[in-house]
Amino acid sequence: MLDALLDPWREPILREALIEMVLVGVACGALGVWIVLYGLSYSAESLAHAMFPGLAVAALVGVPLVLGGAAGLALAGVLIVLAGRVRGIGADNAVAVVITTLFGVGALLALSPASPPGLQGLLFGDVLASSTSDLALAGALAAAVLAGMWLVHWRLLAVGFDRLGARGLGVDPLGVELALFILLAGAVLVGVQGLGNLLVVAALIGPAAAARTVARRVAPMIVTACAIGVGAGIGGLYLSYYAGVSAGAAIAGLLVVASVVAAGLGRARRRGPDGGFHAQDGV
Secondary structure, three states: OOHHHHHHHHHHHHHHHHHHHHHHHHHHHHHHHHHHHOOOOHHHHHHHHHHHHHHHHHHHHHHHHHHHHHHHHHHHHHHHHHOOOOOOOOHHHHHHHHHHHHHHHHHHHOOOOOOOOOOOOHHHHHHHOOOOHHHHHHHHHHHHHHHHHHHHHHHHHHHOOOHHHHHHHHOOOOHHHHHHHHHHHHHHHHHHHHHHHHHHHHHHHHHHHHHHHOOHHHHHHHHHHHHHHHHHHHHHHHHHHHHHOOHHHHHHHHHHHOOOHHHOOHHOOOOOOOOOHHHHHHO
């Protein structure tokens, strides 16, 4: 039994994958709580897709994915503003049109026969291909995301509880939401290497959605979400090792299972009819 538990970690490639998934589980799990509580799950998915062409171009030319992702986000922002100015389109339609177009362009770049081997991994990830430099970058980004969350924690609480009242405390709701989106971009970049552009949203939303059903306060939610994210990552690596399945898909599948199980266990403990912040849900 002990050998079965330890055998996978005797492989250097799996030890590096384990480090990667711990970073992803902690960064995405913690930030995902705020994404879920702020009702930004669709925005998280849109943001991940908006990055995709920039990530693909960065991989093609050999520059850091962070730069490509940032460029992709900047391009998406400009295009959304321009599309929103077209009469008859509207803001929501502009977001949908721009995001789907950019994702399509990224998919064409990644899946083109002329693309170098491994570029398709941007779609579904390849946690087993994490290099030392990838881990260093992921660690730096994860640390930045967690530090940023710590700095704006009380502001996130203030705006989440009472957007109008937060202004009386000197908190700018728009600035807080902008900071949240910047942190979201960092968390997505942490997860892209291991889970890819399509599956990284599972690491953001799955653990947080599960934690929300079993914890009533924000701090326990964050701890629970991180534990679920890391646990699913470890379980997915075990499943990949012994069943020979894709590690990223196994991890995403376990995250979904965790969400469903937690929803069943916490069904009687739902916070309120609107699912939002309540007085007892503080820190």
